[in-house]
Structure formats: structure tokens, C-alpha cells
Amino acid sequence: MSEGITDPSDWPIEFKSLREIDSHLRCPICKELLRAAVVLQCSHNFCSECIRRHLDKESSCPACRVATSTSQMRRNVALDEIANNFGDCRSLLLNTLMEAVQPKPVVRPVPPPQFVKEESMDIDYDSPQQKRRRTSTRITNRNVSSSQDHTDIAMGQVTLDDDKDDDFVLNHRDSSPLRHKGKNVHRSTGPVLRSRGGRAEQTLSQSSQSSQADERHEPTNLTKQEPSLPTASDHFHNSAPAPAEVQASLNSSTNITSSTITTSVASIASSPVIGPNLVACPICDKGIPEPYTNTHLDKFCLAGRTDPDYTVPYSLISKQPASVIALYTKQGTSTRDVVPDTNSSLTKPGTPGRSVGSNSSTPNSPARQSTMQWQPQMSSNGTAPRQPMFTPKPAAPEPKRIPKLTYSLLNDKQLRKKLQELGLQTNGDKTLMAKRHAEFATIFNANCDSTRPKPLSELMKAMQVWERAYEKDLEVRETQRRILDQQQQAQRQIHAAKEAKRQAKEDAAAAAAREAAMDSPGATPPSSQSSNGRSTFVPNQANSNAVNVAIASASAFAHAAKYADEYAELIAEVRNRLQADKEKALANTTTTITAEPAPPRSAPSQ
Amino acid sequence: MHKTMGPTALRRLMTEYRELTLHAPEGITAGPTTEENFFEWEALIEGPQDTPYEGGIFPATLTFPKDYPLSPPVMKFTCEMFHPNIYQDGTVCISILHAPGDDPNMYESSSERWSPVQSVEKILLSVLSMLAEPNDESGANIEACKVWRADRKHFDEIVRSTVRKTLGL
Ligand SMILES: [Zn+2]
Ligand SMILES: [Zn+2]
Ligand SMILES: [Zn+2]
Numbered sequence: 073m074s075e076g077i078t079d080p081s082d083w084p085i086e087f088k089s090l091r092e093i094d095s096h097l098r099c100p101i102c103k104e105l106l107r108a109a110v111v112l113q114c115s116h117n118f119c120s121e122c123i124r125r126h127l128d129k130e131s132s133c134p135a136c137r138v139a140t141s142t143s144q145m146r147r148n149v150a151l152d153e154i155a156n157n158f159g160d161c162r163s164l165l166l167n168t169l170m171e172a173v174q175p176k177p178v179v180r181p182v183p184p185p186q187f188v189k190e191e192s193m194d195i196d197y198d199s200p201q202q203k204r205r206r207t208s209t210r211i212t213n214r215n216v217s218s219s220q221d222h223t224d225i226a227m228g229q230v231t232l233d234d235d236k237d238d239d240f241v242l243n244h245r246d247s248s249p250l251r252h253k254g255k256n257v258h259r260s261t262g263p264v265l266r267s268r269g270g271r272a273e274q275t276l277s278q279s280s281q282s283s284q285a286d287e288r289h290e291p292t293n294l295t296k297q298e299p300s301l302p303t304a305s306d307h308f309h310n311s312a313p314a315p316a317e318v319q320a321s322l323n324s325s326t327n328i329t330s331s332t333i334t335t336s337v338a339s340i341a342s343s344p345v346i347g348p349n350l351v352a353c354p355i356c357d358k359g360i361p362e363p364y365t366n367t368h369l370d371k372f373c374l375a376g377r378t379d380p381d382y383t384v385p386y387s388l389i390s391k392q393p394a395s396v397i398a399l400y401t402k403q404g405t406s407t408r409d410v411v412p413d414t415n416s417s418l419t420k421p422g423t424p425g426r427s428v429g430s431n432s433s434t435p436n437s438p439a440r441q442s443t444m445q446w447q448p449q450m451s452s453n454g455t456a457p458r459q460p461m462f463t464p465k466p467a468a469p470e471p472k473r474i475p476k477l478t479y480s481l482l483n484d485k486q487l488r489k490k491l492q493e494l495g496l497q498t499n500g501d502k503t504l505m506a507k508r509h510a511e512f513a514t515i516f517n518a519n520c521d522s523t524r525p526k527p528l529s530e531l532m533k534a535m536q537v538w539e540r541a542y543e544k545d546l547e548v549r550e551t552q553r554r555i556l557d558q559q560q561q562a563q564r565q566i567h568a569a570k571e572a573k574r575q576a577k578e579d580a581a582a583a584a585a586r587e588a589a590m591d592s593p594g595a596t597p598p599s600s601q602s603s604n605g606r607s608t609f610v611p612n613q614a615n616s617n618a619v620n621v622a623i624a625s626a627s628a629f630a631h632a633a634k635y636a637d638e639y640a641e642l643i644a645e646v647r648n649r650l651q652a653d654k655e656k657a658l659a660n661t662t663t664t665i666t667a668e669p670a671p672p673r674s675a676p677s678q
Numbered sequence: 679m680h681k682t683m684g685p686t687a688l689r690r691l692m693t694e695y696r697e698l699t700l701h702a703p704e705g706i707t708a709g710p711t712t713e714e715n716f717f718e719w720e721a722l723i724e725g726p727q728d729t730p731y732e733g734g735i736f737p738a739t740l741t742f743p744k745d746y747p748l749s750p751p752v753m754k755f756t757c758e759m760f761h762p763n764i765y766q767d768g769t770v771c772i773s774i775l776h777a778p779g780d781d782p783n784m785y786e787s788s789s790e791r792w793s794p795v796q797s798v799e800k801i802l803l804s805v806l807s808m809l810a811e812p813n814d815e816s817g818a819n820i821e822a823c824k825v826w827r828a829d830r831k832h833f834d835e836i837v838r839s840t841v842r843k844t845l846g847l
Contacts, residue, residue: 077696079697079700081697081701100794101690101747101748101794102689102690104693122686125745125748129748129749132778134794135793137789137793545744
């Protein structure tokens with residue numbers, strides 16, 4: 073249970089579309105984000121493994137019940153990629169949004185955020201190179217601005233300049249900054265975000281696509297700037313203040329919030345890389361030595377502080393030739409000069425072993441923000457390769473699936489051989505061997521459907537877990553059977569004891585009658601003890617204390633019927649002991665077992 | 679490994695529990711009996727309005743199989759229930775709790791039966807509507823069926839008396 077349980081309603085209510093996206097990326101069977109998504113003929117999507125397990129039981133779609141089978145299902149590669157990448161960025165995105173929606177309490181009065189005048193920005197900080205760079209990071213900046221909008225809404229501090237046009241206001245009204253109206257023209261292949269947990273690499277570009285703000289923002293950015301060279305520096309600086317302002321503005325919680333927004337949104341979309349050693353901090357825009365990035369983010373930018381050691385905006389030292397940028401822009405895949413990320417899930421769908429290892433171990437780790445690592449993707453000499461991002465590739469050969477077997481047609485030896493061929497354990501009876509084979513076929517074939525297949529060693533580990541679970545299950549069943557046996561036996565004994573009681577009463581009545589007869593004239597001699605006739609009650613030494621109690625109660629009644637009430641108590645005790653025995657037995661087995669068929673209600677006392 | 683059988687069922691149950699805690703439908707409370715065993719749940723069902731069950735709060739248990747949600751849970755009221763679709767031992771007999779394969783009542787249309795896309799919430803909502811509208815074709819409690827068909831007034835009286843008993847009145 074290391075992975076948190078997530079759910080579409082995690083998203084703030086303001087982001088209904090994200091809730092929708094989230095729920096559509098979930099498997100209706102396991103209710104988790106799709107893994108190895110496959111689509112049935114009816115167009116319903118499931119995790120490959122989930123639907124395989126279901127189809128083993130029933131040949132119909134669980135959602136619409138249209139008849140189907142595994143042979144008719146197809147991989148849904150794009151959906152799988154989307155679900156994987158959504159899972160990668162989900163908690164980061166969620167944290168960011170939550171902070172935006174629920175701002176930190178303001179301790180001291182905060183002046184409304186001052187939007188920096190575009191003119192001054194341009195004059196002070198925009199070198200020609202930088203402007204070109206900003207062309208390339210326009211998406212980022214737009215995102216930032218829209219997130220900023222949202223912050224303002226949340227904080228009730230919307231103080232936009234009058235000359236910000238109506239589009240801006242409009243965006244406020246629908247208060248869904250991440251609405252996707254704009255055409256997805258610029259796709260950025262961003263830096264690769266890695267979490268230490270080893271969850272697969274994420275190209276953040278996908279996230280940036282999904283969070284692109286309204287195209288309508290663009291005129292806002294451009295109105296006061298060079299119309300010929302669109303930049304979005306104004307918006308960018310709204311949330312990432314220029315160095316001169318950093319000190320002052322970061323002290324206010326407003327700006328902490330907005331800078332936090334910048335954290336993820338900017339980090340999602342922009343991957344400024346400068347020089348061989350320096351990378352741009354996605355939050356403060358300063359040039360930071362690459363290995364120091366994590367520390368810098370954790371200690372300063374994510375904590376809302378300024379780093380005293382690195383104060384030079386990376387833009388001032390960046391020297392990216394515009395031609396390089398243009399290259400990627402044209403291809404519509406990247407807007408900056410980064411080396412294509414060969415590990416990107418965009419570039420190699422379905423390549424086995426791409427995210428080798430524990431990519432599922434900590435996908436939604438809360439520690440994600442602090443464990444991200446920026447991987448500069450640029451060649452150190454600043455030149456970018458000219459080959460296109462997407463070279464048409466022959467489809468990777470599909471791994472061979474393990475065919476289903478009709479286990480009833482195989483004998484033990486044949487089945488054992490099949491298991492051996494797959495490198496699986498061969499112990500156990502035929503039932504176990506068949507189940508083992510079926511289980512492995514399911515997880516193996518599902519793994520083949522994944523765009524992030526796990527190495528075989530992981531599947532083998534999973535099989536070991538399965539073996540242990542199977543053994544435990546057997547134990548539990550055995551215990552349950554024993555308890556049931558015991559209960560039935562005790563039931564029989566209670567019945568016998570009751571019989572004894574009835575007999576005892578009769579005896580007592582007979583004795584009383586005899587006494588009465590003796591007292592009266594003409595009495596018949598007393599008959600020999602009839603109470604010995606209860607030999608049907610044979611105690612079983614092997615059984616629990618319950619038996620002894622029952623015996624005790626029976627003999628008690630053999631002596632006198634006046635103990636009838638006590639007998640009732642003894643019966644109750646028998647029941648209690650049985651219950652205790654049962655609980656003890658259950659406690660010995662581990663939990664998570666389905667309950668046995670209800671214990672027969674104990675015989676009513678009296 | 680989220681994909682071995684046990685963990686899948688466990689995680690799915692945890693998800694549903696979370697969901698039910700956050701957005702419980704009216705008239706329904708449900709959750710694991712103990713934190714240690716997510717496969718045994720307790721539920722409290724409020725008797726629907728304008729039915730003889732109104733005013734009652736009926737405890738029940740849900741017992742989940744290890745391959746949940748591939749197979750449905752078993753639901754059983756732990757209080758006395760007089761209803762055509764509830765066995766005398768409390769076991770609920772409605773189509774959503776029957777996998778298509780093991781349908782005791784052949785008339786049940788497969789669209790109503792259990793499928794892994796169903797949920798605890800849907801089961802409990804079905805039980806609520808079952809309380810409001812018994813299905814007298816499925817005779818889990820023959821006596822209740824008979825009374826319900828023949829003498830609705832008497833049926834209501836019996837139910838109300840069991841409701842009072844449940845409430846300890
Ligand atoms: Zn699934
Ligand atoms: Zn379907
Ligand atoms: Zn194609």
C-alpha cells in the first residue's frame with residue numbers, strides 16, 4: 073500500500089475537466105489509472121491485466137456486456153501513454169492546483185501583486201537572444217500567466233491593469249485556467265523529470281500540452297511589445313519577478329503562491345538549458361549548476377526563498393541561436409534546442425525495457441517535488457541535432473504472448489514441462505500447476521500490452537508473491553474446514569447432551585412416580601436405574617473442551633432434573649467456548665480471507 | 679505489485695471505502711469492520727421513506743471474495759428482516775449480487791447482474807430500492823413473498839414490528 077489511493081474527486085471542483093480526464097483515464101475494473109490500456113471492440117478500455125482476468129471468467133465486456141474475448145482486444149497505445157504520463161505528473165499537478173485554489177493564510181497584509189510593466193521588462197532584461205528564447209517558451213509563459221490568474225481569483229486580488237484586454241477577464245470568469253482552447257502548436261520536449269523512486273521518465277511536454285492556456289492570451293502579451301517578435305515576457309515576469317523584485321516580492325505569500333505555481337507549470341513546459349553546466353531554474357530563472365538543481369529547488373525556490381549564491385538570470389548568459397529554435401518549432405515537436413529525449417515515452421512507444429525496473433513503485437509519491445531531477449538534454453556545445461524528432465520507425469516487434477492452454481487436456485508431465493519452459497516452479501499438484509501457468513500467462517501477456525513493460529525479473533517476483541499468497545490461501549481454507557468440522561461435531565454433541573437432559577427429566581419423573589407409588593399402598597418395587605440407558609453419547613477425546621463441558625452437563629442431568637437451569641448455562645458455555653476456539657483459529661490464520669459459510673446457529677437453549 | 683490478485687482487490691476496496699467516506703449516498707453508511715481486514719464490511723441501511731421500513735436502521739455485513747471485483751460480495755443483514763428478497767438468515771438475494779454464471783433465479787436479465795464495474799455503492803443503492811420495491815418473483819423468503827402478494831397491509835405490519843425490534847423498542 074505504498075501507493076496512495078487516488079480518485080477523480082481529488083481534483084478541486086473548479087477543475088471539472090481534470091476530474092473528467094482523470095476518470096476517463098481510469099480502468100473501470102480496478103479504478104486506478106490505466107496500465108497497459110487495451111480497448112475492446114465495443115470501445116471500452118481497461119487495464120490489460122484486469123480485463124484478461126475478467127475474460128477468464130466471462131466472455132463479455134464488463135461495462136456493456138457485449139460478447140468479446142482476449143483475441144478481440146487491442147492495445148490502446150496512445151491512451152496508455154496518456155494514462156502513464158498523467159500518472160507521472162498527477163500529484164505534482166494536483167499539489168500545484170491545490171495551492172493555487174487554497175492559498176496559504178496571509179500573515180501580514182499583502183499588497184496586491186504588482187504586474188510589471190512590459191516596457192521596463194523589455195528594456196532591462198530582454199536581450200535579443202532572450203526574446204528569441206522566449207518565443208520558444210511562450211507556452212510556458214502563458215501557462216504561468218493563467219495560473220497567476222487563478223491565484224488572483226483565489227485570493228480575491230485581481231488587480232489587472234486596465235489595458236489588459238477582455239480576454240483576460242473572460243478567462244477569469246470561467247476560472248479554468250487550464251482549459252484547452254488553444255491549438256496545440258508548440259509542443260515542447262522538456263527536460264526529463266525523474267523521481268528517485270525510479271518511476272519512469274516523464275517528458276513534461278505532455279503535461280504542458282494539456283495545460284496550455286487560451287490562445288487568446290497572446291494578444292495581451294503582444295500589445296505593448298514588438299508585434300513582429302511575439303514574446304510573453306510580460307506574463308512570465310508577472311509570476312517570476314525580475315531579479316530586482318525577487319527579494320521584495322517573494323516575501324509576500326501571494327508571490328510565494330504564484331511562484332509555486334510557476335514551479336510546476338514552468339517546470340512542466342520550459343526546459344531552458346544553458347551552456348554545458350548551467351541550467352535555468354524553472355522557478356527563479358537563474359542559472360544553476362545542473363547537479364545543484366535539486367538542492368536549489370528544495371532549499372530556496374520551492375521554499376519561497378531566494379538563493380543568495382546564484383543571482384544571474386540564465387537569460388543573460390544564454391546564447392541560443394535562433395536558427396536552432398526554428399528547427400524544432402517547424403517540426404512541431406520542440407520549441408527549443410534540446411536533444412531529443414530518447415527515453416521519452418513519445419519517441420519510443422512500446423519499446424520494452426524503456427523504463428526498466430520499479431517504475432510503478434512510487435508513482436504518486438508525495439515527495440515527488442523534492443525528488444525531481446532536471447536532466448539537461450542539450451548537447452554541450454549548444455548545437456542541436458538536425459534529425460527530426462520522429463523518424464518513422466518500423467513497429468517494434470510485438471513480444472510473443474503465452475498461448476492459453478486447455479489444462480484438462482494436459483497431463484501432469486506435460487504441464488510440468490510447460491512450466492519448466494517458462495522458468496516457473498513445477499511443484500504442486502495439477503490444480504496448482506494449472507493456476508500457476510494461467511497466472512503467469514495473464515501477467516506476462518498484460519505486460520506485453522504495456523508501453524512501459526517491466527523486465528521479466530519483476531514478473532518472476534510477482535509470481536513468487538503469488539505462490540506465497542496461494543499457499544496462505546490453502547492454509548486458510550484448511551483452517552476453515554477444521555473449524556467447520558469442529559463446529560459440526562460440537563453440534564452433534566450438543567444434540568446428544570440435550571437428549572441426555574430429556575432422558576434425565578424422564579428419569580426424575582419416573583423416580584418421583586416411584587416414590588409416590590412407594591408411599592402409596594400396593595407400590596411396585598423400584599425398577600433398576602433407567603438412567604443408564606443414555607449410552608448413545610460417546611465422547612470424542614480428540615475434541616475440544618466443549619465436549620467435556622457437554623459431558624459434564626449430561627451427567628449432571630443424569631443425576632437430577634432440578635439442574636435443568638444449570639444445564640442451559642452449560643450449553644451456553646459450550647457455545648462460548650466454540651466461539652472462542654473459532655476466533656483463536658481465525659486469528660492464527662492471516663486476515664483477508666473470505667468468511668466461511670455461516671456457522672450453524674447453535675441449538676436454542678432449553 | 680499492484681497487479682497480483684490480492685492487492686488489486688484490496689486497493690479497489692480501499693478506493694471504494696475512501697469514495698464512500700467522502701461522498702456517501704444518503705441513507706447508507708459502509709466500511710470495513712476492522713482496519714486489518716478490508717474484506718469484511720459493515721453497512722447500515724436506513725429504511726427508505728414511504729415504505730414500512732422507514733425509520734429503521736438495518737445493519738448488514740458485506741463479505742468480499744479474494745478476487746473482488748471479478749466476483750461479487752455476499753451481503754447479509756444481521757438483524758431480523760422480513761422481505762421477499764432476503765433469506766431468513768439475512769442473506770440478500772438480488773441480481774446485482776449474482777455473477778452471471780451463478781444465477782439462482784434464471785429470469786434475471788444479465789444486464790442487472792454483477793460485473794466488475796459495479797461497486798459497493800451500487801449494491802447498497804440497489805438494496806435500498808429493493809426495500810422500497812420487493813421483487814416477488816425471486817422468492818428468498820417464501821413466507822414474506824406470500825404475505826406481500828396476498829395482504830400488503832399485513833406485510834407492512836410485520837415489517838414495522840421487525841423495525842421496532844431492530845430499534846430495540
Ligand atoms: Zn485495471
Ligand atoms: Zn463494452
Ligand atoms: Zn500507425
